Amino acid sequence: MVSILEELEGLFPAAATESVHDIRLDAISPDPLQPRKEIDPSELDELALSIESTGVLTPILLRPDADNPGSYVIVTGERRYHASLRARRTSIPAIIREVEPGLRLALQLIENVQRSGLRPMETAQGVAALLSSTPGLNQAGAAKLLGKSQAWISQHLAMLDFAGPTREALAEDLLQSPETARRFDQLPSDDKRELLEKARTAGAPITRTAVTSAQAVSSSPAPAKKTGRPPKAKLIPLPPVTAAQLARLFEALGMGPVPKSQPEIWQLVLSRLTP
Numbered sequence: 001m002v003s004i005l006e007e008l009e010g011l012f013p014a015a016a017t018e019s020v021h022d023i024r025l026d027a028i029s030p031d032p033l034q035p036r037k038e039i040d041p042s043e044l045d046e047l048a049l050s051i052e053s054t055g056v057l058t059p060i061l062l063r064p065d066a067d068n069p070g071s072y073v074i075v076t077g078e079r080r081y082h083a084s085l086r087a088r089r090t091s092i093p094a095i096i097r098e099v100e101p102g103l104r105l106a107l108q109l110i111e112n113v114q115r116s117g118l119r120p121m122e123t124a125q126g127v128a129a130l131l132s133s134t135p136g137l138n139q140a141g142a143a144k145l146l147g148k149s150q151a152w153i154s155q156h157l158a159m160l161d162f163a164g165p166t167r168e169a170l171a172e173d174l175l176q177s178p179e180t181a182r183r184f185d186q187l188p189s190d191d192k193r194e195l196l197e198k199a200r201t202a203g204a205p206i207t208r209t210a211v212t213s214a215q216a217v218s219s220s221p222a223p224a225k226k227t228g229r230p231p232k233a234k235l236i237p238l239p240p241v242t243a244a245q246l247a248r249l250f251e252a253l254g255m256g257p258v259p260k261s262q263p264e265i266w267q268l269v270l271s272r273l274t275p
Contacts, residue, residue, distance in 0.1 A: 035126030047083035059093040165192040
């Protein structure tokens, strides 16, 4: 049985030798199963300016739309498609090819991860869908496929188990790395809510520094409760004097015999020195 990795290796050389067609944009539609759900408008604006001046240099990959003869669905190149619309182009260079569902998702993940990063939750959902839809593909194979480490795959998949404020922050793109999300999820519920509301108000993601600071505060020991008892007296080191010198000092001050314990000695000395 041919593995998905072998199929992908065979796909690109074949695609490189296939004819490039000029396809009207109104005959093309995005793939509804595409892992990326949103595209940064500023990225599209920059790409549209480039397309206005130089055109689309790399063809997009399309598959025939089985439900609409003469129409096509995007396999890869959705950003170039949307940017071409913004640049008021009427057509786009494309390679047309039948691509199996598992390969489509793998190609889309590769393109998004390597060219323009997905949101962490989009990546997690895409990797999970790839694993579930591709028989025989495990985490190690997915890591090789995407050019990532197996730890990277595991960290993203772990995010699918997060709930409550952590899930909300990921959905709103306010947690932008698996490690920050993991640390955030370990915070007390009140701390998570507070950081989430601050991020929403500021319109900026929750940083790892903010999470680390909250962890430090939540893990610091609580101040000791006051018991109402007087503080324990501290012993003051006795100056290095001999017993004879101390006896003469007490005799000169008219303090009588020298006590045997250090606290009694200092109590007598301080009583004479304090007005």
